[in-house]
Amino acid sequence: MRRSFAFKCTLLVIGWLLVAIAAVQIPARTFWPAAFVALTLPVALGLNLAAALYWLLRNWRVAALPALVAVLTWPHFQRGLAVHPLHLAGAAPKATAGQRVRVLSANVRIFNVYPQLREKDPASPDKMIRWVASNPADVICLQEFYNEPRPSRHDGRLFQSVDRIGEQTGRQVFLSRTLTNSIGAEFGMAIFSRFPIVRRGTITFDKLTQNHAMFADLRLPSGDTIRVFNFHLQSMSMDEKDIVDSYSSKAGLKAKGLGLLRRFKRGMVARSVQMDTLMRRFEKSPYPLLLCADLNDLPYSYSYDQLADHFQNAWATVGTGVGSTYNGALPFVRIDNQFVGPQWVVDDFRVHYEVPYSDHFPTTAEYRLK
Template sequence: MLRKILSFFTALATAWLLLGVLCQYVPPHVFWPAGFVAMSLPGALLLNLLLLFLWLWKKPLWALWPLGLIILFWGQHNRYFALSGSSEVPQETTEQLVNVLSYNVRVFNSYKHLHKDDPDLPEREMKWVAEHPADILCLQEFYHYKGEAPYNSRKRIGKDQGRQVFVDNFLVNRVGAEFGLAIFSRFPIVNKGRVKFDRPTKNQVIFVDVRMPNKDTLRVYNMHLESMAIEEKEVGEAVESKIALETKGRSIARRLKGGFVARSHQVRKLLEHIEASPYPVLLCGDLNDLPSSYTYQTLRSQLENAFEEGGNGFGFTYNGKLPIRIDNQFYSPELELLSFEVLDQIKFSDHFPLQATYVLEQD
């Protein structure tokens, strides 16, 4: 009886796994249910792993099937759990090192409700970002207000630290405060711009070309793709009762669908722009999608992922109860990753910062 049950779940896990991987290649704007199937893929990976141990206990020879699937789809597991280990960053080198920080700063906690229990939080976060030693900073949910010294982020992170800056705003409010994306660089910025999407959105992708000391040029993208638009408390409320599950569950599903579709359009435009780049590419930011998604797969088809190549553990980047990795750094093959770390001890925002060091290989 137990063997029949295990056989059924083995067949289920296999079909689920294959379908989930296949759906990573299906644009949600063409067939939106594929987004939900791809999102469920971690469940198939866990079920197959569990079946491996159960078969080892019940009938070891049959464990070869789930083991084979794990080996065949190891790249999918590596997107969620890595034991890569990073190379040691040399103290002295003639190679061109690039130190990068990418971070969703949550408008530096400038809203009162974000710092009501910790009035010093905005200042501590701003100071930490400004004094970080990175050569390049890619900041999402950026906030600047020249009229209030603590939030004069262009000056504090840029001019005062010897960095050039490119800021692209999606909103400037009535008092002149700016909201958007920012890239700060200690290397000269020789070109800058925005990736244009087909549809109106407050989400953005910007880029700069920076001239390295060895005269090579690197293109750096900072992205903040369409939000999932889901609050943690909504998920909790939906789980608590049947009524909440029916009402909030439908609302969450509608917003997830909208996000899948919007990001699938956005990532296609982004990839077109990347493919046209005359320079090696570094892409940082808030993907707002899981590693099993069409969005992630589209970028991963052309670029390496820093967590997969140099991360350790699960690499969760959301500072909350949801164990997800939605912030990323991708890079061209011309770059070599030396170190990568999710700074989960830095808890100013609802996202953890990502820092990495790369070597730009000379021509």
């Protein structure tokens, strides 16, 4: 009787897992409840592994079913919890041939230009810009970028970030401006490159906001041309405190929960539309692609799934662990990613937890063009 009940539970878990995988592939713009089902995928994956272990101790013949499902769904498991112990130990073989490209991607939160963003560390803007500028990366992609073309009366040359990261380090710059304020300060995104930029462009989602995409074609020393995309998908528009309050008590859930769900739904719908727009652009690229993004979405989402189906995620390829990139109270949140096409070999990928100046941790990677 107990075994019969356990077997039925195993079948239910497998069914749940398959439904969740199918839900990941459904854009929220066509059926938004699927996005919430997709978020349960890591739980289903974990329970299926637990079922496989349980039946290995009880009946190896029955264990073959959840074990086979675990093998077939392993790529989905790797999306949220990568396992590459050889890379972690530095023992994995690295490619020796091919043009090497080092990449840095970071959401820099406008370099904490506003006083309330630098209350904990008043020197954080200078520290952040210095760290980015001194990084050995060949290509730097920055989201939520901020630049003051002229010295400020209060901050001097502190926020002349285009000059400090670009011209002073020998990098070319493509700045995609979304706003220029009354003092001439520029907001947007930026790509810096030690390689010549031979073409550039901006992709808007309905209208030009901080959530948009940009690309630059770079000519490598090998003579190859690559296309780098830097994009920032629709923000969740949810305050971290509201999220924490919603699950900390029943009163908080009642007061905050419904509003958070509505905003979460709107964000998921917008990101599914934006991702479909970008995928059409990616398909038209004549060059090997390298993608840097603040997805504002988890690895078990439609946006991530579309990218993972066509590109290599750098963390899932060589990382070990969750690889969380959000610097806040919400744990295990990886929303900042780098992806590359099949023409690339991923040698290394790191999340820089030692650089806590923004609400996102920077990521760096090393690639080789095959």
